[in-house]
Amino acid sequence: MKRLILVLCSMIMAAGIAFAGLLAKDKPKVPQMIKVAIVRDSRELDLAIHGSYRIRDLSSGKIIGNGSYLNNCHVRLLDHGILIGLQVLPAKKMLIEPSRDASLIIDERPFRGEVTLIRTPENKITVINDINVEDYIKGVLYREVSSHWPMEALKAQAVAARTYAIYSIHPAGKLYDVTNDIYSQVYGGRGAERYRTDVAVDYTKGEVLTYNHKVIPTYFYATCGGMTEDADELWALSDIPPLRGVPCPFCQGSPHMHWKKNFRLKDIQEILNLHGIKIGRITNITIVDRDRSDRILHLKIAQKNGQDIMIKGKDFRDMMGPNVLLSNNYDIVMKGFYVDIVGKGWGHGVGMCQWGALGMARQQFNYKQILSYYYPQSVLMDYHDFSSK
Numbered sequence: 001m002k003r004l005i006l007v008l009c010s011m012i013m014a015a016g017i018a019f020a021g022l023l024a025k026d027k028p029k030v031p032q033m034i035k036v037a038i039v040r041d042s043r044e045l046d047l048a049i050h051g052s053y054r055i056r057d058l059s060s061g062k063i064i065g066n067g068s069y070l071n072n073c074h075v076r077l078l079d080h081g082i083l084i085g086l087q088v089l090p091a092k093k094m095l096i097e098p099s100r101d102a103s104l105i106i107d108e109r110p111f112r113g114e115v116t117l118i119r120t121p122e123n124k125i126t127v128i129n130d131i132n133v134e135d136y137i138k139g140v141l142y143r144e145v146s147s148h149w150p151m152e153a154l155k156a157q158a159v160a161a162r163t164y165a166i167y168s169i170h171p172a173g174k175l176y177d178v179t180n181d182i183y184s185q186v187y188g189g190r191g192a193e194r195y196r197t198d199v200a201v202d203y204t205k206g207e208v209l210t211y212n213h214k215v216i217p218t219y220f221y222a223t224c225g226g227m228t229e230d231a232d233e234l235w236a237l238s239d240i241p242p243l244r245g246v247p248c249p250f251c252q253g254s255p256h257m258h259w260k261k262n263f264r265l266k267d268i269q270e271i272l273n274l275h276g277i278k279i280g281r282i283t284n285i286t287i288v289d290r291d292r293s294d295r296i297l298h299l300k301i302a303q304k305n306g307q308d309i310m311i312k313g314k315d316f317r318d319m320m321g322p323n324v325l326l327s328n329n330y331d332i333v334m335k336g337f338y339v340d341i342v343g344k345g346w347g348h349g350v351g352m353c354q355w356g357a358l359g360m361a362r363q364q365f366n367y368k369q370i371l372s373y374y375y376p377q378s379v380l381m382d383y384h385d386f387s388s389k
């Protein structure tokens with residue numbers, strides 16, 4: 001009898017283990033590593049490794065180099081391989097694997113994780129940092145907001161940055177997921193980590209924003225100027241409730257709340273011409289219509305020959321430069337051969353207003369309240385728990 005019970009118990013345990021195994025197997029694998037392009041199409045770069053390392057040829061899998069320390073050296077392409085210091089390594093794609101305590105430095109910037117050096121078909125060098133998402137976010141946060149901001153604002157930023165990163169991870173096959181410039185999130189590597197921003201990342205570890213069990217593209221920007229923008233207004237994104245505009249009374253104290261720029265009409269004419277818009281001497285610029293967040297939909301530009309040109313507000317901002325016309329919410333004051341553009345806010349306006357998040361944190365809202373305010377109807381989940389993007 002005792003034996004039967006033992007057998008039964010072990011059968012139940014085995015079934016339990018098998019069932020648990022099945023669950024683990026069935027649970028979709030969520031990528032926790034992200035590939036960041038830290039150097040793109042460069043002729044050469046500087047590399048140093050403070051500690052031991054191995055270099056692996058990714059086509060053969062073989063180790064083709066190793067050492068206990070690498071002094072800062074030039075990396076460039078030769079006909080028959082990649083020159084690292086005095087050594088020529090005959091591979092087109094190689095993985096540099098620093099030991100756990102080693103520090104890898106590229107162009108004087110330290111990075112965590114491993115890096116892949118790639119010879120592109122155009123004979124340039126691209127470097128990809130393969131890094132854990134949590135470490136990546138630590139290298140992003142300080143570049144996005146001040147580490148002195150209240151902790152709840154930093155936590156909200158950590159979740160938004162992590163969610164955007166996870167959203168950006170491509171299925172296998174792509175060379176990299178994100179770049180390290182303003183076109184993705186500004187990533188500064190290990191050199192951009194700070195104690196308080198690291199705490200915000202650790203506190204919210206794994207948390208992402210979802211809608212209908214899918215990770216959403218959590219856009220953010222500096223200052224909305226009073227109302228955030230509908231994503232479908234700006235990018236014709238299919239209707240995602242968390243990316244609908246909301247009023248924002250919280251960014252009034254932002255240094256980017258008000259701005260003013262002055263242009264020569266002749267310079268605007270040249271910029272438009274450069275972008276393929278044929279226009280002669282500009283005599284007047286007027287605003288035709290605005291969307292519900294007050295951002296400009298269309299501008300009318302009058303020229304000396306009497307013909308008016310209509311141009312979309314967002315196209316005009318792109319042509320002038322998004323860091324020149326800081327937002328698409330402004331008034332126009334004509335001044336003879338010149339024009340004053342008097343605007344509000346900085347950024348595209350979709351998603352979280354960073355200075356608004358700061359304002360909310362100062363009014364004692366916590367990070368979950370901040371996120372659900374700027375991403376209405378979104379649900380905070382652990383990224384291990386959602387099914388797919």
Ligand SMILES: [Zn+2]
Pocket residue numbers: 223224225226227248249250251353355356
């Ligand atoms: Zn705002």
